[in-house]
Amino acid sequence: GRVVVVSASGARDEAWAAAKETLRLLNEGVPAHEIAVVARTLEPYRLALAEAFASEELPLDLSCGEPVLRHPSAKAALDLLTLRARDFPARTVEDLSGSPYFTGAEAKRTAKWRRLIDALGIRAGWLQWRGKLEPRTGGPVELRPHRVREGLPGEIIPAEDAKALWSFVSGLRETLGEPPATWSVRSEQARVLLAAHLRLPPDAGTAERDAWGAVQDALSELAAFDRLGEPCSWEDFLDSFERKLSRATRDAGDGRLGVRALDAMDARGQRFRAVVLIGLKEKLFPRQVLEDPLLRDGARAALRHPAGYWIGRKAAGHEEERLLFYFAAASAKERLVLVYPRSDEAGKASVPSTYLRELCRAAGLPAPGEDDTRRVPRQPAERLRSAPPDLLTPREAGLLSVFDGGSPDPALGAADLAEALDRVAALNDRGAPGAYDGLTRPIAVELAKLRKSGLSPTAMDLYATCPFRFFAARVLGLGEREEGSDRGELTPQARGLVYHAVLERFYSGLSEVEWEGKKDWGPVFDAAAGLVFGENDWRALGLYPLLWESARIDMSARLRSFIEWDLERLRAAKV
Structure with a gap:
């Protein structure tokens, strides 16, 4: 029929049902760009939809409404500008310097920075950076002095690399601590900092460019705050910048990336041959609209005046939700698939949306739960049996065959699998010992080194506890990471x-x-x-x-x- 009702259990099953319905539509000849998956808000379903469509190898455009800060380029920009405000956490410095967008140093140098930070035990706080890093910029830094004391080779970080790290963090601290200035000056300073340390690669994708563009747009919008006539500190500027970025989302795509996934707000005014509407349960679509306990709707109505401040009533949100549902359902020209959760992942019953009930009554369909067109069972085997064989992936067909007591051979290609396993066994076969197997340096040399340097009680305790840990730490030099202090206690x-x-x-x-x-x-x-x-x-x-x-x-x-x-x-x- 033109209207199909599907029930499922939880967000993942809803996403699975949406993917199967999309595959059914594609098999019937509906182009991917003429299909839309719509929800009141995509956030509860974004990950589940991505996994379900990827398993079906179906193209899905999830760019619409995606938070900008989910993209590493925008996150790196925010991390750089807020380093001083967060007191230079070492993990953030390491992540930032290891980012593919970081241009403040070469990859080899940033790798040395990470090893230096770990060896010095820097964790967070400017006191640690100044106390542990600055005094060591005058010469090479030995990362493994305990190995050197035992006559083993150590690892040295050149003085210029230590100086470069100190110059990076101290320079940021100085710039981000300047006195108050106008909003436009702050915006330009932020742009200069970003340009000096971050850059998009030449082959950056659309998502990266969109996120970077959102960062630049946020800085431009903040520059317009000069009209307030008040200077701003870095703290106020970065607080506003972070709030703008946290609310920023990507715009809807142009439909060339396949099936469109849209929020109900973004689906307004658009038309598709087929629409799969998911998340049709109470408190989600429609969302729960609560009256303001401090300013009731009666008081809001009394305060409204055409010549004064027009304050809206909270109850108007019900009409807005109804209108959004109408637009979402009306965007389907030929086929409308309505998916609702009869329960959550734990099996707790959910209440179908009142809008779904009204639409079913208007379309002459049974009420939700009475005689649904399709029902997705909770049990994995029953869920696979509920789908037509032509809609199952090879993996699902193989699993269903195993559930039914058969063999997965037809779906998985047992001959290819057996051949692959034989090759793995051949690769892992070490063969007979060769002329050089088991050779070590003369034991007398090692014993002489131990007699000269001795073993510390810590080393002997480590050997007694776990010989392999002793071997990895003392022989191979793969020492365990020692967490730095958090300025409240000594390690x-x-x-x-x-x-x-x-x-x-x-x-x-x-x-x-x-x-x-x-x-x-x-x-x-x-x-x-x-x-x-x-x-x-x-x-x-x-x-x-x-x-x-x-x-x-x-x-x-x-x-x-x-x-x-x-x-x-x-x-x-x-x-």
């Missing part, structure tokens, strides 16, 4: 390094009389702790000064307790 690695350094200085500086307890060892400890804490201050560790002072006092107390216990133990053993 275990940083705390351990401070403990080791203080104890090493203390015991190496302890005299015989202090060992024997004839003289107070407190001054020796104070001198050792003062030197180590001075070398590892709050700037180098990326902590707030007050938090570092608290951590310093705590570590000092713990070290004093340990030293007192250790000296008593050693003296008792000597006696």
